[in-house]
Amino acid sequence: MRTIVKRGAVAALSLAVMASAAFAENVKIAFIDPLSGPFASTGTNGLHQYEFAAEALVNANGGVLGGQKFEIVGFDNKISPKESLIQLQVAIDQGIRYVAQGNSSGVANALTEAIDKHNRRNPDSRVLFLNYSAVDPALTNEKCNFWHFRFDANADIKMDALTDVMAADSSIKKVYIIGQDYSFGKAVAAAAVNFLGAKRPDVEIVGNELHPIGKVKDFTPYARKIVASGADAVITGNWGSDMLNLGKSVIDNGFKGPIYTYYAAADGITAAFGETGKGSLRLVSEGPLNPIASERAADYVKAFKAKYPDGNVSQARITNVIEMLARAINDAGSATDVVAVGKALEGMEHDSLWGGKIMMRPQDHQAIQDVHIFAHTNEGVQFDYDNSGYGMVVESSVAMASADAPTTCKMQRP
């Protein structure tokens, strides 16, 4: 009698577990980025792009594994590495297996280390780190691990493309490098010195400095130094309000040359620069909107703008993250076995929505893709940013940039 009751209980319990497993069919992706504070606009817009990409590219087509939907869960990390680790723990405790983060390489460095540790200690609840924007080269070099995948071109790849363009411009004789004082700003500066030295040894680097991130109220003194140095061009990796304030200040105080940037677009920056930035601002990035690659891409942008009239498709790579993850999950046949999903992502070749191919390099999990140099302008703009009439138009392109660049990554696979 007792055994029957026991068996019955076991059967009921296992039924309940199976039922709950069937109901919990959403594949959750934790989006850990700043949703409050000075960098909230960048984070919130990123969240919207993720939600839209998941909806339009996966869920509308029937989801993955025959019906499981993607669900993006936002976690506010206030752009602090410490807070990010707390949010990571919360996400893991909720059973989430995929973490997307992009703003600040400082945060990404902390996350990748924590995830590596967590996955070694807890083989039952491993997570994958989908890095869509943090471009510190270290993440796919000395700090690489199997769980980290970078979908953006890293700072070195972008600088390689940027310096190709600068090297061809013989009017550039003196260059000033300025950036935010943290791992990414330092990486940009190091890459600029490196590549410029190799490609144009005659170019003099007249300034190379870092300023506190997110704390400078007025960039005028920096702008004065740049003008005083006699620089022909400025290189900066600044983003958010640091980018806007630096750029405006430099232009207002009489600098006439080009300003080569990584992130001087969207999130209000394009609108705030407006006419001032025309002719000065250049940007290195992937995923061009002008000219747009295909009808499908144009429809995607239009649909996004219809849903978020104030938003921007500013991080085109997010669609690659979502599409490639969906493919990898289908290939692996499981959304919970992240080792299999990771192995499916390794070496994956993918046709990007924005044209061109993307290859997830297996040695270091760095996506290799086309990189473009854009100009801030209001001419030839089909899809503007910030509804301002101004947008980024492709000036030159490098196909599959740095595909054979060396890496120091020695990846240990599970």
Place this chain on the structure above:
Amino acid sequence: MDLILVNLIDGLVTGLLLFMLSAGLTLIFSMMGVLNFAHASFYMLGAYFAYQISIYLGFWMGLLIAPPLVGIVGAAVERYGLRRVHQYGHVPELIFTFGLALLIEELVKFIWGNDQIPYQIPEILEGAAFSISSYDIPAYKVFMIFLSLGIFAGLLFVMTRTRVGMIIQAALSYPRTVEALGHNVPLVFMGVFGVGTALAGVAGVIAGPVLSTFPGMAFVLGSIVFVTIVIGGLGSLGGALVAALIIGWMTTFAKAYNIRMEDILTGVGFTKPEPTWDSAWADLWTLTSPQIADILPYLLMILILVFRPYGLFGKRDV
């Protein structure tokens, strides 16, 4: 030499802007004993109000209308919020203003969104006013200098030469006596709070286009304003001006010249440890002045608190 002159002008602009913010704060503190944590939020409101008005009526109407509007909001906060909390003492007042700062930030995000908004300087003030050798001085900066100096002169005149100013000064030191003489002291308080926040509003209106208008702008300036009034002496208008100018010039010069700690230390007679990166003092040896420019005011504040706790011109202890 030219660069020094240019930096003096840049520092003056920064200092005067800081003064306009801290003038209101120090006035409010000296009168009501309230440290208004939400003060920088009124600065932000000024910028956003002016932006909204400038869309329809242009920049100049924004400059004219937005500050009084901020002042009215400030007066209403005093009348219906602070005055009720006042009876419970200073700590609830502090908490009230702290909460207000958070509330205003969320409200601004709710109405205008998280992004930077394209609040631009008027066309007539675009471009350079004049150049000192190759350095352009933007016309807008010259305008900022004259406007802030005008406001300081006006404030000084009202406080020292008019009847209203006399009553305010009297209410500062002997509120009960002033009340006994038949003056409406709560009304004076409300007026001072309104004018103080309106001053912050003016600062926001003119700083918004150059320092960019976004929901984090109050947070960025919030703490430095307190540093200013502590250095200047709580409650002293002249002190606020001097402290704001000191901070403006100090940070501008520290950023404009790459003074390296290495040069200072070797100059004093220390020898550089080799290799530097392996030394326990590596961080100290590789410091440059732009990196520490923004903490210099805080260092100065600590020194002031140690050696002259009532500030440069203050009369009472912090």
